[in-house]
Amino acid sequence: MLSQAEIEGFGDAQPVPSQTVIEARDLNLVFGSGETAVQALKDVNLTINKGDFVSFIGPSGCGKTTFLRCIAALEQPTGGSLTVNGMSPEEARKARAYGYVFQHAGLYPWRTIAKNIKLPLEIMGYSKAEQESRVEEVLKLVELEGFGGKFPWQLSGGMQQRASIARALGFDADILLMDEPFGALDEIVRDHLNEQLLQLWARTDKTIGFVTHSIPEAVYLSTKIVVMSPRPGRIHEIIDSPLPKERPLDIRDSAEFIEVSHRVREGLRAGHAE
Numbered sequence: 001m002l003s004q005a006e007i008e009g010f011g012d013a014q015p016v017p018s019q020t021v022i023e024a025r026d027l028n029l030v031f032g033s034g035e036t037a038v039q040a041l042k043d044v045n046l047t048i049n050k051g052d053f054v055s056f057i058g059p060s061g062c063g064k065t066t067f068l069r070c071i072a073a074l075e076q077p078t079g080g081s082l083t084v085n086g087m088s089p090e091e092a093r094k095a096r097a098y099g100y101v102f103q104h105a106g107l108y109p110w111r112t113i114a115k116n117i118k119l120p121l122e123i124m125g126y127s128k129a130e131q132e133s134r135v136e137e138v139l140k141l142v143e144l145e146g147f148g149g150k151f152p153w154q155l156s157g158g159m160q161q162r163a164s165i166a167r168a169l170g171f172d173a174d175i176l177l178m179d180e181p182f183g184a185l186d187e188i189v190r191d192h193l194n195e196q197l198l199q200l201w202a203r204t205d206k207t208i209g210f211v212t213h214s215i216p217e218a219v220y221l222s223t224k225i226v227v228m229s230p231r232p233g234r235i236h237e238i239i240d241s242p243l244p245k246e247r248p249l250d251i252r253d254s255a256e257f258i259e260v261s262h263r264v265r266e267g268l269r270a271g272h273a274e
């Protein structure tokens with residue numbers, strides 16, 4: 001039986017504190033040196049919490065990809081600090097903290113979809129039975145059940161991108177880093193994949209970092225929109241979205257959606273003018 005103190009305690013439950021997943025403090029990255037040096041990131045400060053869907057938007061060359069690559073330990077910052085799940089990016093990579101989805105699906109054409117998904121699992125030493133069950137599970141998540149035996153060239157562009165998302169989900173990392181994954185697809189396919197990605201995010205509670213050039217895509221998907229500006233690459237503004245987590249496609253016609261889109265557009269304009 002519960003004590004009186006326990007019963008009374010139910011009334012004043014404390015909010016669960018947000019768990020920081022990615023933290024950048026005064027992050028800088030300069031490529032090269034001397035006259036040809038390029039400051040790809042300047043004084044970037046950003047906190048991403050568990051379950052956030054964060055989009056990075058800004059003109060070409062503002063450092064979106066570079067920032068994602070720093071998180072994935074594919075680039076080495078030249079100043080400041082960056083932690084991923086409380087670890088250095090290198091440690092997080094070794095701990096398989098994230099899956100990475102590139103702009104182009106990047107599937108091996110000589111391997112079937114199932115064998116593409118299995119590749120990282122083989123490298124990580126998953127047993128054959130675990131590999132099979134993970135492949136089944138992630139193909140279901142991206143709605144590609146029954147396509148495991150096909151080769152990439154037998155799938156449409158949108159299906160290939162879904163397969164590459166399945167590969168990134170294969171080892172069940174909490175963080176998904178996506179660099180313009182739908183940039184090369186037509187609007188209708190992109191809408192559909194955006195919807196599916198949101199559903200997947202809601203079901204799995206992953207933390208997602210997503211690079212895009214599209215304002216509607218950024219606003220539709222994100223809980224936080226990071227507007228960046230170039231030369232040097234930096235954060236111009238961080239917009240926390242007021243939209244609910246549940247987002248049917250027609251939310252894009254709502255006054256709130258239009259208002260956030262307007263703020264992003266204004267941010268991009270102001271960043272350009274600086």
Ligand SMILES: Nc1ncnc2c1ncn2[C@@H]1O[C@H](COP(=O)(O)OP(=O)(O)OP(=O)(O)O)[C@@H](O)[C@H]1O
Nearest residue numbers: 031032038040059060061062063064065066067233
């Ligand atoms: N390996 C590299 N060596 C030198 N300069 C680089 C390197 N990688 C990126 N840069 C430069 O750093 C800057 C930021 O590049 P980055 O690719 O991060 O931009 P982006 O915002 O992702 O651009 P896009 O939207 O075109 O993909 C650019 O000026 C780019 O030319």
